Amino acid sequence: QKEVEQNSGPLSVPEGAIASLNCTYSDRVxxxxxxxxxxSGKSPELxxxxxxxxxxxxxxxxAQLNKASQYVSLLIRDSQPSDSATYLCAVIGSGYSTxxxxxxxxxxxxx
Amino acid sequence: xxxVSQSPSxxxxxxxxxxxxxxxxxxxxxxxxxxxxxxxxGLEFLIYFQGNSAPDKSGLPSxxxxxxxxxxSVSTLTIQRxxxxxSAVYLCASxxxxxxxxxxxxxxxxxxxxxVL
Numbered sequence: 001q002k003e004v005e006q007n008s009g010p011l012s013v014p015e016g017a018i019a020s021l022n023c024t025y026s027d028r029v030x031x032x033x034x035x036x037x038x039x040s041g042k043s044p045e046l047x048x049x050x051x052x053x054x055x056x057x058x059x060x061x062x063a064q065l066n067k068a069s070q071y072v073s074l075l076i077r078d079s080q081p082s083d084s085a086t087y088l089c090a091v092i093g094s095g096y097s098t099x100x101x102x103x104x105x106x107x108x109x110x111x
Numbered sequence: 112x113x114x115v116s117q118s119p120s121x122x123x124x125x126x127x128x129x130x131x132x133x134x135x136x137x138x139x140x141x142x143x144x145x146x147x148x149x150x151x152x153g154l155e156f157l158i159y160f161q162g163n164s165a166p167d168k169s170g171l172p173s174x175x176x177x178x179x180x181x182x183x184s185v186s187t188l189t190i191q192r193x194x195x196x197x198s199a200v201y202l203c204a205s206x207x208x209x210x211x212x213x214x215x216x217x218x219x220x221x222x223x224x225x226x227v228l
Contacts, residue, residue: 032215043202043219044154088154092215098144098167099217103153 002027004091006102014110019076021105023089026070032092033065035074038104039085047087048074079109113137115220117203123226124193132188132223136205143186144217145178146202154202160186161208193227200224 003026013019021035032051036044050056050063050072062075072091076083086104093100116135124130136143145157156170160180171177175193180186190197204217 034216036219043200043222046216046218049216090217098156098159100156101146101154 002030002091002093002100004089004100004102006087006089006105008103009106010108011105012108012110013079015079015081017079017109019079019083019107019109021074021076021087021089021107023072023074023102024070025072025089025091025100027091027093027100028070030067030070030091030093033063033072034090034092034099035061035063035072036088036090036101037085038088044088076107079107081109081111083107084109115203115205115218117201117220117223119223120221121224121226123228125228126195127192129189129191130193130225132190132201132203132225134186134188134203134205134220136184136186136203137218139207140205140218141183141208142206142217143180144204144206145186145188146204147172147199148202148222149199157188157201190225193225195227198225198227 005024034049035047038044048063050065056063060077064073086106088104089102090099118133143160146154158178159167162183163180175191178188200222202222203220206217
């Protein structure tokens with residue numbers, strides 16, 4: 001059974017700090033990895049996708065993938081109170097088309 | 112068109128009644144997904160359509176749940192004889208449907224909030 005694990009949090013960081021969100025997955029042949037942000041009462045919105053080992057940067061966000069360790073992370077630099085949300089890690093395994101989601105990590109950025 | 116749309120946005124029903132939830136995917140997206148999210152919980156996969164076929168319906172929790180898709184567009188999720196445990200937000204997502212890379216990126220609709228009294 002494919003599993004995606006995230007610390008439920010909350011992860012509390014002060015405004016301006018770096019927030020580090022982590023995710024591990026069980027399916028070794030997983031190929032595609034996604035980070036979604038979900039504000040309370042809203043639907044998930046895509047932040048970043050990553051497909052190969054290493055770092056991928058987009059503005060204040062950096063996704064990091066290590067397939068050998070089955071680990072994917074999201075760094076948020078210069079965190080803002082508006083970044084306060086639940087961050088969902090999602091994974092697609094090879095040969096599959098469906099996403100497996102983690103339960104999400106709640107991030108709280110205090111002014 | 113714009114993004115994924117879903118209707119109704121909210122639905123209150125009585126236990127035992129049937130409900131139909133509708134999803135309009137992004138134009139041109141061949142893949143469509145239904146998820147359920149209970150209050151304070153993660154996303155629970157229900158069913159996946161590629162075109163009008165459902166290659167993966169492994170997440171449907173019981174035979175009270177069914178879904179169909181027509182014209183490679185609109186999808187309807189039907190819950191028969193609703194139970195209080197069915198209360199949740201039902202989310203629909205669509206993707207281009209290509210294997211690998213950006214074709215797999217799923218875009219979510221706003222969801223339907225179902226409350227079974």
